[in-house]
Amino acid sequence: MQKYLVRRFILALVTLLCVSLIIFIMSRVSGDPRHIYLDDYSTQEDWDRMGEVLGLDKPYYEQYGIFIKGAVRGDFGKSVREARPVTDVVIERAPATLLLGAVAFSFSILIGVPLGILSAVKRGTMMDNFGKFIALIGQSAPPFWLGIMLMFFFAVKLGMVPPYGKQDWNSIILPAVTLGWYYAAANLRLVRSAMLDVLDSEYIKLARAKGVNSRTIIMKHAFRNALIPPLTFAGVTIGALVTGSLVVETVFAWPGLGRLAIEALFAFDYPLLQGVVITFTLLYVTAAFIVDVLYAYVDPRIRYA
Amino acid sequence: MVTADTRIDTEVVLSVDDLRTHFTTRWGTVKAVDGISFDLRRGETLGIVGESGCGKSVTMLSLMRLIPIPPGKIVSGSIVLDGEDIVPISEQEMAKIRGSKIALIIQDPMTSLNPVFSIGDQVEEAIKIHQDIPKRSITDRALEVLRKVNIPAAESRVKDYPHQMSGGMRQRVVGAIGISCQPQVLIADEPTTSLDVTIQAQYLKLLKDIQKESDLSIIFITHDFGIVAKMCDRVAVMYAGRIVEHGSVRDIFNNPSHPYTEALLASVPRMDRVVDRLYSIEGQPPPLHDLPVGCAFANRCPVVMDKCIETYPEIKAVSDGHTAACWKVE
Numbered sequence A: 001m002q003k004y005l006v007r008r009f010i011l012a013l014v015t016l017l018c019v020s021l022i023i024f025i026m027s028r029v030s031g032d033p034r035h036i037y038l039d040d041y042s043t044q045e046d047w048d049r050m051g052e053v054l055g056l057d058k059p060y061y062e063q064y065g066i067f068i069k070g071a072v073r074g075d076f077g078k079s080v081r082e083a084r085p086v087t088d089v090v091i092e093r094a095p096a097t098l099l100l101g102a103v104a105f106s107f108s109i110l111i112g113v114p115l116g117i118l119s120a121v122k123r124g125t126m127m128d129n130f131g132k133f134i135a136l137i138g139q140s141a142p143p144f145w146l147g148i149m150l151m152f153f154f155a156v157k158l159g160m161v162p163p164y165g166k167q168d169w170n171s172i173i174l175p176a177v178t179l180g181w182y183y184a185a186a187n188l189r190l191v192r193s194a195m196l197d198v199l200d201s202e203y204i205k206l207a208r209a210k211g212v213n214s215r216t217i218i219m220k221h222a223f224r225n226a227l228i229p230p231l232t233f234a235g236v237t238i239g240a241l242v243t244g245s246l247v248v249e250t251v252f253a254w255p256g257l258g259r260l261a262i263e264a265l266f267a268f269d270y271p272l273l274q275g276v277v278i279t280f281t282l283l284y285v286t287a288a289f290i291v292d293v294l295y296a297y298v299d300p301r302i303r304y305a
Numbered sequence B: 001m002v003t004a005d006t007r008i009d010t011e012v013v014l015s016v017d018d019l020r021t022h023f024t025t026r027w028g029t030v031k032a033v034d035g036i037s038f039d040l041r042r043g044e045t046l047g048i049v050g051e052s053g054c055g056k057s058v059t060m061l062s063l064m065r066l067i068p069i070p071p072g073k074i075v076s077g078s079i080v081l082d083g084e085d086i087v088p089i090s091e092q093e094m095a096k097i098r099g100s101k102i103a104l105i106i107q108d109p110m111t112s113l114n115p116v117f118s119i120g121d122q123v124e125e126a127i128k129i130h131q132d133i134p135k136r137s138i139t140d141r142a143l144e145v146l147r148k149v150n151i152p153a154a155e156s157r158v159k160d161y162p163h164q165m166s167g168g169m170r171q172r173v174v175g176a177i178g179i180s181c182q183p184q185v186l187i188a189d190e191p192t193t194s195l196d197v198t199i200q201a202q203y204l205k206l207l208k209d210i211q212k213e214s215d216l217s218i219i220f221i222t223h224d225f226g227i228v229a230k231m232c233d234r235v236a237v238m239y240a241g242r243i244v245e246h247g248s249v250r251d252i253f254n255n256p257s258h259p260y261t262e263a264l265l266a267s268v269p270r271m272d273r274v275v276d277r278l279y280s281i282e283g284q285p286p287p288l289h290d291l292p293v294g295c296a297f298a299n300r301c302p303v304v305m306d307k308c309i310e311t312y313p314e315i316k317a318v319s320d321g322h323t324a325a326c327w328k329v330e
């Protein structure tokens, strides 16, 4: 178990390091950052002085070292647009994204897992068809379209919730549902097919032969095994949550990191964009690590590998 | 009806009469088990043999009331276990009987244990369901049965998960679960097919020992006549969902009366006979959704007659306690 967790932790660190390297290379490839900071009226002197301040006169490996050293201390430089530290801006926006991600994730689990189980247990019935319908929408409707449709019906037509922004407590419902639906659909399908396999297995037959009742068969023997595939694919689906947040936060004007990333992109605010991308990576890596811990908890074959 | 009994003196614990289990499929009604009858007495072992697909496992599932409904259904017949017909009873009542009066050992030791629960949990579960005893006694009882099936260092292995054990060990655990609540009947569906020869022999000996100790009745499903000779008192030979010959092991080996039994026996390699190749029976059994009106073996039978194709042969007595369903028997 410990060995497994240490391995996963190292993998998480390596992921972070790789992403930082990619960001660093991209920032250097995309041109001299002084073009962003300085305007047409700057002198050669300003140009050189800025180079020294930013460390651009040093060799690349040293520059990367400085970048990493700053990043570890939470220093990603200053945002061009907002003229204040990137970290401050990111910290301001992060809670909204974390809240949205957590609600969307909970929605996807609370909808996807029980529906997946019901669809498998009541295979071929109305329930199963309903599950298929939910899954179909989640997997085929693009989030921006789904978001606009939901906004149109529930906010504009019915006036049940605010159409955009982060105002009342119920502002989060539409963006969370939009963001979580894809993941809910993925969970539903994974749990359903895993459940069908498991219910057909020899160990379920043996458990029934022991006299275990149908309820316990489903809730104890089958459920735990049916959780394994969704956990295996969680890395991919959590990634989808991150990319989805860019679209969803933009559609619903949700003041989080996803929208911040888009704003930074259009403002050519590279330091801010870097900070947001690193933060997203950190969030992703942390979530994936938590999933790995859960995975090991559920499946002893991982724990005692 | 004529039944084949060799141990008339002992009590019948399981009596199956005219059991029919059919499946509704898109090809039609699959008559996987179609009118089988037999009695099982206390302490005896009945072998059920036959080629793959002849309905052995469906028989086992019917006796456990574990047929998937739909597509399957026990359409008629009775299964009297310990004086009670278990065909009409409710699922809840049946759950109380499974594991306590009638237990199961299934084929594949690699997949018959739940990968996410420890060995101890899985053995204790059966005991917990059927015996109203304190937690400590449940643990003790689980250890006791694990020792009974010769799991070395049982007290430390209870914490292990199935993937940490060898195939032979897992099959012993499955055996331990089977006997944990002292059932009257144990059904073993090809329990040693995937084990290697030495481990298989050990396992069979273990089953025999346990049986002697507790006067257990065993139904041993196999397609291996070698195992039948070692393990069984009586044999029922199944073909296309029916029992075509039934008798003591000696009757079946010395005086096989159904051409199918003869063919099966001819396919067994024996020490006293040199066989160039494993004899296998020519042809295929008829599809179970489209059985002929006459004898189901007619298309493969070396001594087929006109009568065989026209009418199904009723079960007839060959000798006392030995029956066969063949027109050849007069």
Ligand SMILES: Nc1ncnc2c1ncn2[C@@H]1O[C@H](COP(=O)(O)OP(=O)(O)O)[C@@H](O)[C@H]1O
Residues within 6 Å of the ligand: B023, B025, B030, B032, B050, B051, B052, B053, B054, B055, B056, B057, B058, B059, B068, B071, B072, B288
């Ligand atoms: N769930 C099912 N649905 C349809 N047909 C089935 C099902 N289970 C078993 N059968 C049919 O019953 C027949 C007997 O199968 P089985 O009892 O497993 O044979 P075996 O003697 O090899 O154990 C097979 O021909 C199979 O097609």
Ligand code: SF4
Residues within 6 Å of the ligand: B258, B259, B260, B295, B296, B297, B298, B299, B301, B302, B303, B304, B305, B308, B313, B325, B326, B327, B328
């Ligand atoms: S009834 Fe006829 S076809 Fe069937 S086994 Fe006997 S002899 Fe052969």
Ligand SMILES: [Mg+2]
Residues within 6 Å of the ligand: B056, B057, B189
């Ligand atoms: Mg079988």
